[in-house]
Amino acid sequence: MRSLFISIQSEFYKSRNTLAFWSSILLPVIICGAIALGFIFKYDNLLKHPPQVLWFYFLSPIVGIMGSLLLPVLVIYNTYAVTNMENKGDTWKSLFSLPLPKLSIYSSKFLYVIFLTFLTMLLFSVLIFGFGHAIELVRPQLKFGAFNPSEVIFKSFTKMFLSSIGIISLQFLMNLMWNDFLKPFGLGFLLTIVGSICANVGWKYAVYLPHAFPSLTVMNIMSTKKGIEFGIFDQAIANSLICGVAVFILGYFILLKRNIK
Amino acid sequence: MSRFAIETVELNHHFGSQAVIKNLSLQVPKRSIYGFLGPNGAGKTTTIKMLLNLLQPPADTVFIFGKELTNNRIACLAQMGSLVEQPAIYAHLTGKENLINRCILLGINKNKATEMLALVGLIEAGDKKAGKYSLGMKQRLGIALALIGDPELLLLDEPTNGLDPNGIIEIRNLMLELTSKHGKTILISSHLLAEIERTATHVGIINKGELLFQGTINELQDLSKPAIKIEVDDHGAAANILSSNGAAIISENEGSIHINYTGKADMGNYNSLLVKNGVTVYSIGTEKKDLEHLFLDITSRN
Numbered sequence A: 001m002r003s004l005f006i007s008i009q010s011e012f013y014k015s016r017n018t019l020a021f022w023s024s025i026l027l028p029v030i031i032c033g034a035i036a037l038g039f040i041f042k043y044d045n046l047l048k049h050p051p052q053v054l055w056f057y058f059l060s061p062i063v064g065i066m067g068s069l070l071l072p073v074l075v076i077y078n079t080y081a082v083t084n085m086e087n088k089g090d091t092w093k094s095l096f097s098l099p100l101p102k103l104s105i106y107s108s109k110f111l112y113v114i115f116l117t118f119l120t121m122l123l124f125s126v127l128i129f130g131f132g133h134a135i136e137l138v139r140p141q142l143k144f145g146a147f148n149p150s151e152v153i154f155k156s157f158t159k160m161f162l163s164s165i166g167i168i169s170l171q172f173l174m175n176l177m178w179n180d181f182l183k184p185f186g187l188g189f190l191l192t193i194v195g196s197i198c199a200n201v202g203w204k205y206a207v208y209l210p211h212a213f214p215s216l217t218v219m220n221i222m223s224t225k226k227g228i229e230f231g232i233f234d235q236a237i238a239n240s241l242i243c244g245v246a247v248f249i250l251g252y253f254i255l256l257k258r259n260i261k
Numbered sequence B: 001m002s003r004f005a006i007e008t009v010e011l012n013h014h015f016g017s018q019a020v021i022k023n024l025s026l027q028v029p030k031r032s033i034y035g036f037l038g039p040n041g042a043g044k045t046t047t048i049k050m051l052l053n054l055l056q057p058p059a060d061t062v063f064i065f066g067k068e069l070t071n072n073r074i075a076c077l078a079q080m081g082s083l084v085e086q087p088a089i090y091a092h093l094t095g096k097e098n099l100i101n102r103c104i105l106l107g108i109n110k111n112k113a114t115e116m117l118a119l120v121g122l123i124e125a126g127d128k129k130a131g132k133y134s135l136g137m138k139q140r141l142g143i144a145l146a147l148i149g150d151p152e153l154l155l156l157d158e159p160t161n162g163l164d165p166n167g168i169i170e171i172r173n174l175m176l177e178l179t180s181k182h183g184k185t186i187l188i189s190s191h192l193l194a195e196i197e198r199t200a201t202h203v204g205i206i207n208k209g210e211l212l213f214q215g216t217i218n219e220l221q222d223l224s225k226p227a228i229k230i231e232v233d234d235h236g237a238a239a240n241i242l243s244s245n246g247a248a249i250i251s252e253n254e255g256s257i258h259i260n261y262t263g264k265a266d267m268g269n270y271n272s273l274l275v276k277n278g279v280t281v282y283s284i285g286t287e288k289k290d291l292e293h294l295f296l297d298i299t300s301r302n
Helices: A002-015 A019-041 A051-089 A102-138 A150-163 A165-177 A182-200 A210-226 A235-257 B044-051 B073-077 B095-106 B112-119 B135-147 B165-180 B193-199 B217-223 B235-244 B264-276 B291-300
Strands: B004-008 B011-015 B018-024 B027-029 B033-037 B062-064 B080-083 B153-157 B185-189 B202-207 B210-216 B227-232 B249-253 B256-260 B281-287
Touching: A002 A051, A002 A102, A002 B095, A019 A051, A019 A102, A051 A102, A051 A150, A051 A165, A051 A182, A051 A210, A102 A150, A102 A165, A102 A235, A150 A165, A150 A210, A150 A235, A165 A182, A165 A210, A165 A235, A182 A210, A210 A235, B004 B044, B004 B185, B011 B044, B018 B044, B018 B210, B027 B185, B027 B202, B033 B044, B033 B165, B033 B193, B044 B062, B044 B153, B044 B185, B080 B135, B095 B112, B095 B135, B112 B135, B135 B153, B135 B165, B165 B185, B165 B193, B193 B291, B202 B217, B202 B291, B210 B217, B210 B291, B217 B291, B227 B235, B227 B264, B235 B249, B235 B256, B235 B264, B264 B281
Parallel strands: B033 B185, B033 B202, B080 B153, B153 B185
Antiparallel strands: B004 B027, B004 B062, B011 B018, B202 B210, B227 B256, B227 B281, B249 B256
Protein backbone atom coordinates (compact mmCIF):
# COMPACT_ATOMS: atom_id res chain seq x y z
CA MET A 1 0.00 0.00 0.00
CA ARG A 2 2.86 2.38 0.83
CA SER A 3 4.36 1.79 -2.62
CA LEU A 4 1.01 2.52 -4.25
CA PHE A 5 0.59 5.69 -2.21
CA ILE A 6 4.03 7.08 -3.11
CA SER A 7 3.53 6.13 -6.77
CA ILE A 8 0.25 8.07 -6.84
CA GLN A 9 1.95 10.95 -5.02
CA SER A 10 4.61 10.95 -7.75
CA GLU A 11 1.96 10.94 -10.49
CA PHE A 12 0.35 13.97 -8.94
CA TYR A 13 3.71 15.73 -8.53
CA LYS A 14 4.68 15.07 -12.16
CA SER A 15 1.43 16.26 -13.68
CA ARG A 16 0.39 19.13 -11.42
CA ASN A 17 1.43 21.69 -14.06
CA THR A 18 0.25 19.78 -17.13
CA LEU A 19 -2.72 20.26 -19.42
CA ALA A 20 -4.24 16.92 -18.37
CA PHE A 21 -4.55 18.04 -14.76
CA TRP A 22 -5.69 21.59 -15.44
CA SER A 23 -8.14 20.64 -18.17
CA SER A 24 -9.87 18.38 -15.62
CA ILE A 25 -10.43 21.50 -13.53
CA LEU A 26 -10.94 24.15 -16.19
CA LEU A 27 -13.34 22.20 -18.39
CA PRO A 28 -16.17 22.16 -15.81
CA VAL A 29 -15.47 25.79 -14.87
CA ILE A 30 -15.63 26.99 -18.48
CA ILE A 31 -18.68 24.95 -19.50
CA CYS A 32 -20.71 25.69 -16.37
CA GLY A 33 -19.65 29.32 -16.50
CA ALA A 34 -20.68 29.65 -20.14
CA ILE A 35 -24.10 28.10 -19.51
CA ALA A 36 -24.59 30.29 -16.45
CA LEU A 37 -23.82 33.39 -18.52
CA GLY A 38 -26.39 32.19 -21.05
CA PHE A 39 -29.00 32.01 -18.30
CA ILE A 40 -28.07 35.47 -17.03
CA PHE A 41 -28.22 37.18 -20.42
CA LYS A 42 -31.22 35.30 -21.85
CA TYR A 43 -33.27 35.06 -18.66
CA ASP A 44 -36.36 36.67 -20.29
CA ASN A 45 -37.12 33.47 -22.21
CA LEU A 46 -36.87 31.36 -19.08
CA LEU A 47 -39.13 33.20 -16.67
CA LYS A 48 -42.15 31.02 -17.44
CA HIS A 49 -40.43 27.77 -16.46
CA PRO A 50 -40.69 26.17 -13.04
CA PRO A 51 -37.46 25.59 -11.00
CA GLN A 52 -37.20 21.89 -11.93
CA VAL A 53 -37.20 22.77 -15.62
CA LEU A 54 -34.59 25.50 -15.06
CA TRP A 55 -32.29 22.97 -13.41
CA PHE A 56 -33.01 20.52 -16.23
CA TYR A 57 -32.08 23.16 -18.81
CA PHE A 58 -28.82 23.73 -16.96
CA LEU A 59 -28.00 20.04 -16.49
CA SER A 60 -29.18 18.44 -19.73
CA PRO A 61 -26.83 20.11 -22.25
CA ILE A 62 -23.88 19.18 -20.07
CA VAL A 63 -24.98 15.61 -19.52
CA GLY A 64 -25.95 15.24 -23.17
CA ILE A 65 -22.66 16.41 -24.59
CA MET A 66 -20.68 14.61 -21.88
CA GLY A 67 -22.24 11.27 -22.69
CA SER A 68 -22.01 11.37 -26.44
CA LEU A 69 -18.63 12.99 -26.87
CA LEU A 70 -16.95 14.96 -24.11
CA LEU A 71 -16.48 12.27 -21.49
CA PRO A 72 -15.03 9.63 -23.86
CA VAL A 73 -12.71 12.21 -25.47
CA LEU A 74 -11.64 13.46 -22.04
CA VAL A 75 -10.83 9.90 -20.97
CA ILE A 76 -8.98 9.19 -24.22
CA TYR A 77 -6.90 12.34 -23.76
CA ASN A 78 -6.19 11.79 -20.04
CA THR A 79 -5.01 8.19 -20.57
CA TYR A 80 -2.79 9.36 -23.43
CA ALA A 81 -1.33 12.24 -21.39
CA VAL A 82 -0.57 10.14 -18.31
CA THR A 83 1.20 7.38 -20.27
CA ASN A 84 2.83 9.66 -22.84
CA MET A 85 4.67 11.51 -20.06
CA GLU A 86 6.75 8.35 -19.64
CA ASN A 87 7.03 7.63 -23.38
CA LYS A 88 8.31 11.14 -24.13
CA GLY A 89 11.07 11.05 -21.53
CA ASP A 90 11.84 7.36 -22.05
CA THR A 91 11.28 7.06 -18.31
CA TRP A 92 9.51 3.68 -18.21
CA LYS A 93 12.89 1.99 -17.76
CA SER A 94 13.78 4.19 -14.80
CA LEU A 95 10.34 3.61 -13.21
CA PHE A 96 10.64 -0.14 -13.53
CA SER A 97 14.21 -0.20 -12.24
CA LEU A 98 13.11 1.38 -8.95
CA PRO A 99 12.52 -0.79 -5.86
CA LEU A 100 8.75 -0.61 -6.32
CA PRO A 101 6.36 -3.41 -7.22
CA LYS A 102 5.32 -3.32 -10.88
CA LEU A 103 1.71 -3.54 -9.73
CA SER A 104 2.08 -0.29 -7.77
CA ILE A 105 3.51 1.57 -10.75
CA TYR A 106 0.83 0.20 -13.09
CA SER A 107 -2.03 0.75 -10.64
CA SER A 108 -0.93 4.27 -9.71
CA LYS A 109 -1.18 5.42 -13.32
CA PHE A 110 -4.55 3.75 -13.78
CA LEU A 111 -5.92 5.18 -10.54
CA TYR A 112 -4.59 8.62 -11.43
CA VAL A 113 -6.58 8.65 -14.67
CA ILE A 114 -9.63 7.57 -12.67
CA PHE A 115 -8.92 10.38 -10.21
CA LEU A 116 -8.75 12.98 -13.02
CA THR A 117 -12.10 11.77 -14.38
CA PHE A 118 -13.61 11.74 -10.90
CA LEU A 119 -12.32 15.27 -10.28
CA THR A 120 -13.99 16.52 -13.46
CA MET A 121 -17.31 14.89 -12.59
CA LEU A 122 -17.15 16.20 -9.02
CA LEU A 123 -16.43 19.72 -10.20
CA PHE A 124 -19.31 19.56 -12.68
CA SER A 125 -21.64 18.52 -9.86
CA VAL A 126 -20.45 21.21 -7.47
CA LEU A 127 -20.33 23.97 -10.09
CA ILE A 128 -23.77 23.22 -11.56
CA PHE A 129 -25.18 23.42 -8.04
CA GLY A 130 -23.13 26.53 -7.22
CA PHE A 131 -23.71 28.39 -10.47
CA GLY A 132 -27.42 27.59 -10.35
CA HIS A 133 -27.77 29.33 -7.01
CA ALA A 134 -25.43 32.11 -8.12
CA ILE A 135 -27.68 32.81 -11.14
CA GLU A 136 -30.59 33.43 -8.75
CA LEU A 137 -28.48 36.04 -6.93
CA VAL A 138 -28.00 37.91 -10.22
CA ARG A 139 -31.45 37.18 -11.65
CA PRO A 140 -33.85 36.69 -8.71
CA GLN A 141 -36.65 36.04 -11.22
CA LEU A 142 -35.10 32.63 -11.95
CA LYS A 143 -36.15 30.56 -8.93
CA PHE A 144 -33.36 28.03 -8.85
CA GLY A 145 -33.51 27.93 -5.06
CA ALA A 146 -37.09 26.61 -5.05
CA PHE A 147 -35.97 23.12 -6.03
CA ASN A 148 -33.18 20.94 -4.62
CA PRO A 149 -31.43 19.20 -7.53
CA SER A 150 -28.62 17.67 -5.49
CA GLU A 151 -29.92 14.11 -5.74
CA VAL A 152 -30.36 14.29 -9.50
CA ILE A 153 -26.97 15.97 -9.98
CA PHE A 154 -25.22 13.50 -7.69
CA LYS A 155 -26.78 10.48 -9.38
CA SER A 156 -26.18 11.81 -12.88
CA PHE A 157 -22.50 12.48 -12.43
CA THR A 158 -21.90 9.35 -10.39
CA LYS A 159 -23.40 7.36 -13.26
CA MET A 160 -21.33 9.30 -15.79
CA PHE A 161 -18.17 8.60 -13.79
CA LEU A 162 -18.89 4.89 -13.39
CA SER A 163 -19.80 4.56 -17.07
CA SER A 164 -16.32 5.80 -18.00
CA ILE A 165 -14.39 3.10 -16.08
CA GLY A 166 -14.67 0.64 -18.96
CA ILE A 167 -13.31 3.14 -21.49
CA ILE A 168 -10.52 4.19 -19.08
CA SER A 169 -9.25 0.61 -18.80
CA LEU A 170 -9.34 -0.02 -22.55
CA GLN A 171 -7.70 3.26 -23.49
CA PHE A 172 -5.10 2.78 -20.75
CA LEU A 173 -4.17 -0.64 -22.12
CA MET A 174 -3.98 0.70 -25.67
CA ASN A 175 -1.67 3.53 -24.60
CA LEU A 176 0.57 1.09 -22.71
CA MET A 177 0.84 -1.18 -25.73
CA TRP A 178 1.25 1.51 -28.39
CA ASN A 179 3.79 4.29 -27.95
CA ASP A 180 1.76 6.41 -30.32
CA PHE A 181 -0.81 9.20 -30.32
CA LEU A 182 -2.82 8.29 -33.40
CA LYS A 183 -3.57 4.62 -32.79
CA PRO A 184 -5.16 4.81 -29.30
CA PHE A 185 -6.74 8.21 -29.94
CA GLY A 186 -8.00 7.34 -33.41
CA LEU A 187 -9.33 3.95 -32.39
CA GLY A 188 -10.90 5.38 -29.24
CA PHE A 189 -12.59 8.18 -31.17
CA LEU A 190 -13.91 5.77 -33.77
CA LEU A 191 -15.24 3.43 -31.08
CA THR A 192 -16.89 6.42 -29.36
CA ILE A 193 -18.78 7.35 -32.51
CA VAL A 194 -19.74 3.74 -33.19
CA GLY A 195 -20.82 3.33 -29.56
CA SER A 196 -22.88 6.51 -29.61
CA ILE A 197 -24.66 5.48 -32.81
CA CYS A 198 -25.35 1.97 -31.54
CA ALA A 199 -26.74 3.37 -28.29
CA ASN A 200 -28.95 5.92 -30.01
CA VAL A 201 -30.46 3.49 -32.51
CA GLY A 202 -31.22 1.12 -29.67
CA TRP A 203 -29.07 -1.81 -30.83
CA LYS A 204 -29.57 -4.57 -28.24
CA TYR A 205 -25.86 -5.39 -28.00
CA ALA A 206 -24.79 -1.77 -27.45
CA VAL A 207 -24.79 -2.56 -23.73
CA TYR A 208 -21.66 -4.70 -24.32
CA LEU A 209 -19.67 -1.93 -26.07
CA PRO A 210 -17.52 -0.04 -23.51
CA HIS A 211 -17.46 3.14 -25.60
CA ALA A 212 -21.28 3.11 -25.70
CA PHE A 213 -21.67 3.07 -21.90
CA PRO A 214 -21.66 6.89 -21.46
CA SER A 215 -24.28 7.33 -24.22
CA LEU A 216 -26.47 4.61 -22.70
CA THR A 217 -26.08 6.28 -19.30
CA VAL A 218 -27.14 9.64 -20.72
CA MET A 219 -30.21 8.05 -22.28
CA ASN A 220 -31.05 6.55 -18.92
CA ILE A 221 -30.64 9.91 -17.15
CA MET A 222 -32.66 11.79 -19.75
CA SER A 223 -35.55 9.38 -19.23
CA THR A 224 -36.25 11.28 -15.98
CA LYS A 225 -38.02 14.00 -17.95
CA LYS A 226 -40.71 11.42 -18.48
CA GLY A 227 -41.02 11.20 -14.71
CA ILE A 228 -39.14 7.90 -14.46
CA GLU A 229 -36.81 7.57 -11.49
CA PHE A 230 -33.35 6.38 -12.30
CA GLY A 231 -31.01 4.43 -10.08
CA ILE A 232 -27.22 4.65 -10.14
CA PHE A 233 -26.65 1.05 -11.13
CA ASP A 234 -27.97 -0.37 -14.38
CA GLN A 235 -26.73 -2.86 -16.98
CA ALA A 236 -24.36 -0.39 -18.66
CA ILE A 237 -22.78 0.64 -15.33
CA ALA A 238 -22.35 -2.98 -14.26
CA ASN A 239 -20.74 -3.83 -17.61
CA SER A 240 -18.47 -0.79 -17.34
CA LEU A 241 -17.20 -1.91 -13.94
CA ILE A 242 -16.74 -5.52 -15.06
CA CYS A 243 -14.87 -4.35 -18.16
CA GLY A 244 -12.74 -2.03 -16.03
CA VAL A 245 -11.66 -4.76 -13.64
CA ALA A 246 -11.14 -7.42 -16.33
CA VAL A 247 -9.03 -5.23 -18.63
CA PHE A 248 -7.05 -3.87 -15.66
CA ILE A 249 -6.08 -7.44 -14.68
CA LEU A 250 -5.36 -8.40 -18.30
CA GLY A 251 -3.21 -5.29 -18.75
CA TYR A 252 -1.15 -6.14 -15.69
CA PHE A 253 -0.37 -9.64 -16.98
CA ILE A 254 0.57 -8.21 -20.37
CA LEU A 255 2.89 -5.76 -18.61
CA LEU A 256 4.52 -8.56 -16.56
CA LYS A 257 5.35 -10.49 -19.71
CA ARG A 258 6.68 -7.48 -21.56
CA ASN A 259 10.32 -6.48 -21.62
CA ILE A 260 10.86 -2.83 -20.82
CA LYS A 261 12.80 -1.24 -23.63
CA MET B 1 28.19 -13.79 1.93
CA SER B 2 29.15 -13.39 -1.75
CA ARG B 3 32.29 -11.38 -2.54
CA PHE B 4 30.71 -10.29 -5.78
CA ALA B 5 28.33 -7.36 -6.17
CA ILE B 6 27.12 -8.85 -9.45
CA GLU B 7 27.35 -12.46 -10.48
CA THR B 8 25.71 -13.99 -13.52
CA VAL B 9 25.74 -17.71 -14.16
CA GLU B 10 25.68 -18.67 -17.84
CA LEU B 11 23.20 -15.96 -18.62
CA ASN B 12 21.41 -16.25 -21.95
CA HIS B 13 18.97 -14.01 -23.75
CA HIS B 14 17.25 -14.15 -27.11
CA PHE B 15 15.48 -11.54 -29.18
CA GLY B 16 13.21 -13.80 -31.18
CA SER B 17 15.39 -16.58 -32.54
CA GLN B 18 18.59 -14.54 -32.27
CA ALA B 19 20.82 -15.22 -29.27
CA VAL B 20 22.10 -11.86 -28.07
CA ILE B 21 23.66 -12.97 -24.77
CA LYS B 22 25.43 -16.33 -24.70
CA ASN B 23 26.49 -18.08 -21.49
CA LEU B 24 27.57 -14.81 -19.89
CA SER B 25 29.21 -15.33 -16.51
CA LEU B 26 30.01 -11.91 -15.09
CA GLN B 27 31.75 -11.55 -11.76
CA VAL B 28 31.94 -7.99 -10.53
CA PRO B 29 33.83 -7.81 -7.22
CA LYS B 30 32.54 -5.55 -4.47
CA ARG B 31 34.13 -2.08 -4.25
CA SER B 32 35.45 -2.36 -7.81
CA ILE B 33 35.06 -0.18 -10.83
CA TYR B 34 34.25 -2.71 -13.51
CA GLY B 35 34.75 -1.49 -17.06
CA PHE B 36 32.30 -3.28 -19.33
CA LEU B 37 33.64 -2.98 -22.86
CA GLY B 38 32.45 -4.14 -26.22
CA PRO B 39 31.76 -2.90 -29.75
CA ASN B 40 28.35 -1.51 -30.70
CA GLY B 41 25.75 -4.25 -30.60
CA ALA B 42 27.91 -6.53 -28.45
CA GLY B 43 25.26 -6.88 -25.74
CA LYS B 44 26.40 -4.41 -23.08
CA THR B 45 23.13 -2.52 -22.71
CA THR B 46 21.12 -5.74 -22.99
CA THR B 47 23.18 -7.18 -20.12
CA ILE B 48 22.66 -4.07 -17.99
CA LYS B 49 18.91 -4.21 -18.63
CA MET B 50 18.86 -7.85 -17.51
CA LEU B 51 20.71 -6.89 -14.31
CA LEU B 52 17.94 -4.36 -13.67
CA ASN B 53 15.19 -6.87 -14.49
CA LEU B 54 13.99 -4.66 -17.35
CA LEU B 55 14.59 -7.71 -19.54
CA GLN B 56 13.51 -10.88 -17.79
CA PRO B 57 16.52 -13.11 -17.03
CA PRO B 58 16.01 -16.84 -16.44
CA ALA B 59 15.75 -17.84 -12.78
CA ASP B 60 18.97 -18.47 -10.85
CA THR B 61 21.18 -16.71 -13.38
CA VAL B 62 21.59 -13.23 -11.92
CA PHE B 63 22.74 -12.55 -8.37
CA ILE B 64 23.08 -9.10 -6.84
CA PHE B 65 25.12 -9.11 -3.61
CA GLY B 66 24.39 -12.81 -3.38
CA LYS B 67 20.60 -12.46 -3.77
CA GLU B 68 18.87 -14.08 -6.74
CA LEU B 69 17.28 -11.30 -8.78
CA THR B 70 13.98 -12.76 -9.99
CA ASN B 71 12.91 -13.83 -6.48
CA ASN B 72 14.25 -10.76 -4.68
CA ARG B 73 13.54 -8.04 -7.20
CA ILE B 74 12.69 -5.23 -4.79
CA ALA B 75 15.56 -6.02 -2.39
CA CYS B 76 18.07 -6.13 -5.28
CA LEU B 77 16.80 -2.95 -6.95
CA ALA B 78 16.91 -1.15 -3.59
CA GLN B 79 20.69 -1.54 -3.70
CA MET B 80 21.08 -0.33 -7.28
CA GLY B 81 21.17 2.99 -9.06
CA SER B 82 21.38 3.16 -12.83
CA LEU B 83 21.82 5.28 -15.91
CA VAL B 84 20.85 3.27 -18.98
CA GLU B 85 21.22 4.65 -22.50
CA GLN B 86 20.06 8.27 -22.50
CA PRO B 87 19.07 9.85 -19.15
CA ALA B 88 15.42 9.25 -18.25
CA ILE B 89 14.19 12.71 -17.32
CA TYR B 90 10.89 14.57 -17.49
CA ALA B 91 11.46 17.50 -19.81
CA HIS B 92 8.54 19.52 -18.42
CA LEU B 93 9.96 19.40 -14.88
CA THR B 94 12.99 21.37 -13.71
CA GLY B 95 16.19 19.55 -12.82
CA LYS B 96 15.37 19.93 -9.15
CA GLU B 97 11.82 18.69 -9.62
CA ASN B 98 13.10 15.60 -11.42
CA LEU B 99 15.25 14.85 -8.38
CA ILE B 100 12.45 15.63 -5.93
CA ASN B 101 10.18 13.25 -7.84
CA ARG B 102 12.83 10.55 -7.45
CA CYS B 103 13.02 11.32 -3.71
CA ILE B 104 9.23 10.82 -3.48
CA LEU B 105 9.49 7.44 -5.24
CA LEU B 106 12.40 6.29 -3.07
CA GLY B 107 10.82 7.60 0.13
CA ILE B 108 13.84 9.75 1.03
CA ASN B 109 14.26 13.31 2.26
CA LYS B 110 13.65 15.86 -0.52
CA ASN B 111 16.69 17.89 0.64
CA LYS B 112 18.83 15.25 -1.09
CA ALA B 113 17.81 16.88 -4.38
CA THR B 114 19.80 20.04 -3.62
CA GLU B 115 22.72 17.95 -2.40
CA MET B 116 22.81 15.99 -5.67
CA LEU B 117 22.54 19.13 -7.79
CA ALA B 118 25.63 20.46 -6.02
CA LEU B 119 27.48 17.16 -6.46
CA VAL B 120 27.01 17.13 -10.24
CA GLY B 121 27.44 20.87 -10.71
CA LEU B 122 23.85 21.76 -11.62
CA ILE B 123 22.93 24.06 -8.72
CA GLU B 124 22.58 27.12 -10.95
CA ALA B 125 20.54 25.25 -13.55
CA GLY B 126 18.39 23.46 -10.98
CA ASP B 127 15.33 25.63 -11.62
CA LYS B 128 15.52 25.41 -15.39
CA LYS B 129 13.26 22.99 -17.27
CA ALA B 130 15.19 19.80 -17.94
CA GLY B 131 14.02 19.86 -21.55
CA LYS B 132 16.16 22.96 -22.07
CA TYR B 133 19.32 21.31 -20.74
CA SER B 134 22.29 20.63 -22.98
CA LEU B 135 23.34 16.99 -23.52
CA GLY B 136 26.05 17.28 -20.88
CA MET B 137 23.63 18.77 -18.35
CA LYS B 138 21.10 15.99 -19.00
CA GLN B 139 23.87 13.46 -18.49
CA ARG B 140 24.81 15.06 -15.16
CA LEU B 141 21.18 15.02 -14.09
CA GLY B 142 20.97 11.35 -15.06
CA ILE B 143 24.00 10.60 -12.89
CA ALA B 144 22.45 12.56 -10.01
CA LEU B 145 19.24 10.52 -10.37
CA ALA B 146 21.28 7.32 -10.22
CA LEU B 147 23.15 8.45 -7.10
CA ILE B 148 20.34 10.08 -5.14
CA GLY B 149 19.21 6.90 -3.41
CA ASP B 150 22.77 6.26 -2.14
CA PRO B 151 22.88 2.83 -3.78
CA GLU B 152 25.59 0.26 -3.07
CA LEU B 153 25.82 -0.65 -6.76
CA LEU B 154 25.83 1.74 -9.70
CA LEU B 155 25.21 0.63 -13.28
CA LEU B 156 26.30 3.37 -15.65
CA ASP B 157 25.84 3.00 -19.38
CA GLU B 158 28.23 5.47 -21.02
CA PRO B 159 27.92 8.11 -18.29
CA THR B 160 30.47 10.50 -19.84
CA ASN B 161 28.51 10.83 -23.10
CA GLY B 162 28.31 14.48 -24.06
CA LEU B 163 30.58 15.68 -21.25
CA ASP B 164 33.51 17.99 -21.91
CA PRO B 165 37.00 16.98 -20.68
CA ASN B 166 36.47 18.76 -17.36
CA GLY B 167 33.19 16.95 -16.90
CA ILE B 168 34.81 13.61 -17.70
CA ILE B 169 37.52 14.26 -15.11
CA GLU B 170 34.88 15.23 -12.51
CA ILE B 171 32.93 12.02 -13.11
CA ARG B 172 36.14 9.99 -12.96
CA ASN B 173 37.09 11.54 -9.62
CA LEU B 174 33.56 11.04 -8.32
CA MET B 175 33.64 7.35 -9.24
CA LEU B 176 37.04 6.87 -7.60
CA GLU B 177 35.78 8.57 -4.44
CA LEU B 178 32.58 6.52 -4.37
CA THR B 179 34.49 3.24 -4.47
CA SER B 180 37.48 4.11 -2.29
CA LYS B 181 35.80 6.22 0.41
CA HIS B 182 32.21 5.00 0.34
CA GLY B 183 32.70 1.36 -0.61
CA LYS B 184 30.41 1.48 -3.63
CA THR B 185 30.67 -0.84 -6.62
CA ILE B 186 30.40 0.60 -10.11
CA LEU B 187 29.81 -1.17 -13.40
CA ILE B 188 30.48 1.22 -16.24
CA SER B 189 30.12 0.56 -19.92
CA SER B 190 32.01 2.92 -22.14
CA HIS B 191 33.60 3.39 -25.49
CA LEU B 192 36.25 5.73 -24.05
CA LEU B 193 38.92 3.06 -23.59
CA ALA B 194 41.52 5.49 -22.35
CA GLU B 195 39.10 6.64 -19.68
CA ILE B 196 38.37 3.05 -18.62
CA GLU B 197 42.09 2.36 -18.46
CA ARG B 198 42.46 5.28 -16.03
CA THR B 199 39.45 4.46 -13.89
CA ALA B 200 38.66 0.75 -13.89
CA THR B 201 40.05 -1.85 -11.52
CA HIS B 202 38.46 -4.71 -13.44
CA VAL B 203 37.48 -5.16 -17.05
CA GLY B 204 35.06 -7.38 -18.93
CA ILE B 205 35.13 -7.48 -22.71
CA ILE B 206 32.04 -8.68 -24.53
CA ASN B 207 31.47 -9.23 -28.21
CA LYS B 208 28.49 -10.82 -29.99
CA GLY B 209 26.99 -11.68 -26.62
CA GLU B 210 30.02 -13.62 -25.38
CA LEU B 211 32.41 -12.62 -22.61
CA LEU B 212 35.86 -12.76 -24.18
CA PHE B 213 37.88 -11.53 -21.22
CA GLN B 214 37.24 -10.83 -17.56
CA GLY B 215 39.78 -9.87 -14.93
CA THR B 216 41.77 -7.08 -13.40
CA ILE B 217 43.21 -4.33 -15.53
CA ASN B 218 46.72 -5.72 -14.83
CA GLU B 219 45.69 -9.18 -16.02
CA LEU B 220 44.47 -7.61 -19.23
CA GLN B 221 47.76 -5.77 -19.68
CA ASP B 222 49.66 -9.04 -19.11
CA LEU B 223 47.91 -10.53 -22.12
CA SER B 224 49.82 -8.17 -24.28
CA LYS B 225 53.23 -9.50 -25.14
CA PRO B 226 55.72 -6.65 -24.87
CA ALA B 227 57.87 -5.70 -27.86
CA ILE B 228 61.23 -3.92 -28.20
CA LYS B 229 61.21 -0.75 -30.24
CA ILE B 230 64.60 0.26 -31.67
CA GLU B 231 65.05 3.58 -33.46
CA VAL B 232 67.97 3.27 -35.94
CA ASP B 233 69.47 5.10 -38.89
CA ASP B 234 69.32 2.08 -41.25
CA HIS B 235 66.35 -0.15 -40.50
CA GLY B 236 67.15 -2.54 -43.38
CA ALA B 237 70.64 -3.31 -42.12
CA ALA B 238 69.36 -3.52 -38.55
CA ALA B 239 66.67 -6.03 -39.56
CA ASN B 240 69.23 -8.24 -41.32
CA ILE B 241 71.63 -8.19 -38.39
CA LEU B 242 68.94 -8.92 -35.81
CA SER B 243 67.15 -11.66 -37.74
CA SER B 244 70.40 -13.47 -38.49
CA ASN B 245 71.06 -13.48 -34.72
CA GLY B 246 67.74 -15.08 -33.82
CA ALA B 247 65.54 -12.02 -33.18
CA ALA B 248 61.89 -12.25 -34.34
CA ILE B 249 61.05 -9.15 -36.36
CA ILE B 250 57.49 -7.88 -35.74
CA SER B 251 57.56 -4.83 -37.96
CA GLU B 252 59.90 -2.55 -39.81
CA ASN B 253 59.33 1.12 -40.54
CA GLU B 254 61.43 4.00 -41.80
CA GLY B 255 63.73 4.75 -38.89
CA SER B 256 62.47 2.09 -36.48
CA ILE B 257 62.13 -1.63 -36.04
CA HIS B 258 60.04 -3.77 -33.62
CA ILE B 259 61.19 -7.18 -32.38
CA ASN B 260 59.81 -9.63 -29.78
CA TYR B 261 60.90 -9.02 -26.20
CA THR B 262 62.82 -12.02 -24.78
CA GLY B 263 64.42 -10.47 -21.73
CA LYS B 264 66.59 -7.59 -20.58
CA ALA B 265 69.84 -9.44 -21.30
CA ASP B 266 68.85 -10.08 -24.93
CA MET B 267 67.83 -6.45 -25.27
CA GLY B 268 71.30 -5.38 -24.19
CA ASN B 269 72.93 -7.86 -26.57
CA TYR B 270 70.91 -6.64 -29.53
CA ASN B 271 71.93 -3.06 -28.75
CA SER B 272 75.64 -4.03 -28.64
CA LEU B 273 75.32 -6.11 -31.83
CA LEU B 274 73.85 -3.27 -33.82
CA VAL B 275 76.43 -0.75 -32.62
CA LYS B 276 79.34 -3.17 -33.34
CA ASN B 277 78.01 -3.62 -36.88
CA GLY B 278 77.91 0.11 -37.61
CA VAL B 279 74.19 0.76 -37.09
CA THR B 280 73.45 3.92 -35.09
CA VAL B 281 70.92 3.21 -32.33
CA TYR B 282 68.99 6.35 -31.33
CA SER B 283 66.79 4.65 -28.73
CA ILE B 284 65.86 1.17 -27.49
CA GLY B 285 63.06 0.28 -25.11
CA THR B 286 60.04 -1.94 -24.42
CA GLU B 287 56.51 -1.17 -25.60
CA LYS B 288 53.19 -2.67 -24.43
CA LYS B 289 49.89 -2.42 -26.33
CA ASP B 290 47.47 0.08 -24.87
CA LEU B 291 43.91 -0.90 -23.99
CA GLU B 292 42.59 0.19 -27.37
CA HIS B 293 44.88 -2.20 -29.25
CA LEU B 294 44.25 -5.00 -26.76
CA PHE B 295 40.51 -4.47 -27.12
CA LEU B 296 40.74 -4.58 -30.91
CA ASP B 297 42.91 -7.72 -30.76
CA ILE B 298 40.54 -9.52 -28.41
CA THR B 299 37.33 -8.59 -30.20
CA SER B 300 38.75 -9.34 -33.65
CA ARG B 301 39.33 -12.98 -32.66
CA ASN B 302 35.59 -13.56 -32.10
